[in-house]
Amino acid sequence: MxxxxxxxxxxxxxxxxxxxxxxxxxxxxxxxxxxxxxxxxxxxxxxxxxxxxxxxxxxxxxxxxxxxxxxxxxKAFSERDILDSIELRGTLEGLAARFAAERGASARNLEPLKECLSDLDQLVRQDPISVEAFSAYVTMNARFHALLTDLSGSAPVIRQIDRVSAMPFASPSAFVMAQSALPEAHNILLIGQEHHRIVVDAIENREGARAEAVMREHARLAVRNLRLALRNRTHLDLLPALALLTSAATD
Amino acid sequence: MxxxxxxxxxxxxxxxxxxxxxxxxxxxxxxxxxxxxxxxxxxxxxxxxxxxxxxxxxxxxxxxxxxxxxxxxxKAFSERDILDSIELRGTLEGLAARFAAERGASARNLEPLKECLSDLDQLVRQDPISVEAFSAYVTMNARFHALLTDLSGSAPVIRQIDRVSAMPFASPSAFVMAQSALPEAHNILLIGQEHHRIVVDAIENREGARAEAVMREHARLAVRNLRLALRNRTHLDLLPALALLTSAATD
DNA sequence: AAGGTCGATCCTGTATACAGACAGGACTCA
DNA sequence: TGAGTCCTGTCTGTATACAGGATCGACCTT
CATH class of the missing domain: 1.10.10.10 (Winged helix-like DNA-binding domain superfamily/Winged helix DNA-binding domain)
Structure with a gap:
């Protein structure tokens, strides 16, 4: 990558x-x-x-x-296409998390994920989050999702997730930067980080269904971000991915 | 296609x-x-x-x-890869079925699927199923799955399912022919058809979770077929897809 | 004036030629 | 005898030339 x-x-x-x-x-x-x-x-x-x-x-x-x-x-994409792609990613990441949980990720393999988690924690902890911190969050967030995907241990699953995430508007960090200008920003970040924490905990405890469910819900944060950003159109410049949106849907 | x-x-x-x-x-x-x-x-x-x-x-x-x-x-595939690909397809078809249910497939759109369902019924009904009927079943089964996928109404989802199904060992009809020589054949066909019936019913009644769950379980029939066929190695010639299996995994 | 047909131009699909990179083997030197 | 180096052959990456086809416009006919 x-x-x-x-x-x-x-x-x-x-x-x-x-x-x-x-x-x-x-x-x-x-x-x-x-x-x-x-x-x-x-x-x-x-x-x-x-x-x-x-x-x-x-x-x-x-x-x-x-x-x-x-x-x-x-190719042109409708808003529906974008939302579906996000749901798709959530479903696949949910599958990856379930596999990781059911197959018993070893403590050794979980280590990098936990490190990444605490790194994210540190970033989220500061209250007025700087733009640099936001940018760092995007990077670490992408790393977290990549580590989680790998933890599934399934090449076919990893492959499919990579394919979906290749769509710029469906990647795990697609709309994170977009919220940096919003007042709700910090809250959403905290919720996302809570999801991260839960999925690691679920995997550690072999709770496949829980891990899957939380990853699905986690992806839906991106939907919320997208909706927020579309409403406050002032910061659409932070969303280059939306260049692919059909004009009909941008109305 | x-x-x-x-x-x-x-x-x-x-x-x-x-x-x-x-x-x-x-x-x-x-x-x-x-x-x-x-x-x-x-x-x-x-x-x-x-x-x-x-x-x-x-x-x-x-x-x-x-x-x-x-x-x-x-490319070489392990048995694990094959099983994972099947689970992957089940997950994606589950998502497609859920979308179809939640978004309310119209009666008009459900019509072809129901026709396909009753065609399959007729094929399954005969007790000693002829090889020709098996072959016809494979065709109709593929059609059923394609119709169901389309019913999701989501281009990204359809695209991903097509990608997974392109793998010869992950397609919906991959291991149907393999069971034609097995005594359990008829039973498995009946169960599969029951799944088909349930998913249509669930979609019609807007039961998204039920539609999703049954499609996931439906895919796992392929796993059962594969395991059966691998055990009774006498009919491996019916599984050309297994040419991609690594030698280590065929032991 | 409108519609159809013919022609020209542009574009894609295909083939092939050329250069650089990599690998394998052989030869030489220690 | 072993190891290192050089050479040669083969392969991939890239460029370009050529042919068939499609599309657009213009002109002619009705």
Whole structure:
């Protein structure tokens, strides 16, 4: 998941993929817009072959949609799609948590998760949370979810969760930054952290159903965040992921 | 999902993809084996460009695995992976059924599902079930599951279910044929059909939790089928999907 | 004036050529 | 005899050329 080698050592295909993805997520390429290969060539300054590879990869990443007659267009998502994707992630993370609980995650394996938990605790504890702390929270939160997913010990489950989380609006930290400007921010963070605590406790005690249920509910915090952010439209700039929303749904 | 145009009208890329997939699923290409591009060129008789596209597609279909140094190898699966994939499908189909129930599938939309249900009923009713009836059951069963998935009305959910079901050993009808030779066959079919009936009833009555639970349990029938088939190894030839199983797990 | 048909242009699908990277083996030196 | 280095062969990554097809516009016909 790390793109540490952002240097020129990486392949043209990956470079094209990153460039195109950035343009899609930033809204430079609008939803529904067709992307011709040579247009992509012009954008990315690489040849058609790697560009085509990048387009195919972005397609099954879910950001592009194949056009029957050939070529690709930027996929558009409704608000319903976004909410469903979040519920989907919650369901899958719930499954991962249940697996972790039922299969008896060893104390040794639980250790990193617990460390991550207490790191998050420290961040949440400060009352007026700084923007930097928020940013750190996003990072640690992503790490927590990744560790939890891995704890399922199931490659197929991990794979599916990664696929869902690849959608920018469905990732565990998608709408955390959006709330940083809201008065309810701190409360939501505290509730989220409570969920984290419970799921670790449930896993430790082999309570599969409890672990599953709390992860499902945990994902629904993202729904609440999204709704709040959409209502207070002042901070929509913190939600680049919404560039993929269809105009019909943004009304 | 239909590949009706098996003619020469289809693209070289798709042709290569189909040919390679067949060889993987039939076990001609063994798990762990590396597939070089020019080897694939020789097999499929198409040029390197479409072959490469096909390999990428098969990778994110889950049948191939990228090698860090470049190239691809046939992915190997443990028995645990297979069982987890089935549980995964059950969880996702459960979510789809719950969505269908909670969102109130209209009587009009439920109609095809009910028709499919009664068609299945007729097939199951005959006591010594012929092999032809078994084969018909597989087809109708796949149709039932597809209709149910669609009834969720959620594109992201449908997409994920399709992805999981693409794994040959996780599809709803993966191990149905395998039981055709078993004495327990008829019983299992009856139980499966009972599940079908219950989920339709639950959806009709807006019982989301019930619909979800029964679909989860329904998937576990596949686990039972698999275990039975693995025990009576006499009919492993009915399970081409198991070609992907690692040798360690087949012991 | 409107609709259909023909043509041109652009685009995608495919093939192939070339360069760099990696691996395996052989040879040499200690 | 063993280890290290160099060389060679093969493979992947990339670029580009070519052909078939689709789409859009313009012109002609009714």
């Amino acid at each position: 790390s793109e540490r080698d952002t240097e020129r050592s990486i392949s043209q295909t990956v470079r094209a993929q990153l460039a195109l993805r950035d343009m899609i997520l930033s809204g430079t390429l609008r939803p529904g817009e067709r992307i011709s290969e040579l247009q992509a060539v012009e954008i990315t300054s690489v040849s058609r072959t790697p560009v085509r590879l990048a387009l195919v990869r972005l397609e099954d990443e879910g950001l592009l949609q194949a056009i029957p007659s050939g070529g690709f267009m930027v | 239909s590949e009706r145009d098996t003619e020469r009208s289809i693209s070289q890329t798709v042709r290569a993809q189909l040919a390679l997939r067949d060889m993987i699923l039939s076990g001609t290409l063994r798990p762990g084996e590396r597939i070089s591009e020019l080897q694939a060129v020789e097999i499929t008789s198409v040029s390197r460009t479409p072959v490469r596209l096909a390999l990428v597609r098969l990778e994110d279909e889950g049948l191939l695995q990228a090698i860090p140094s470049g190239g691809f190898m046939v």
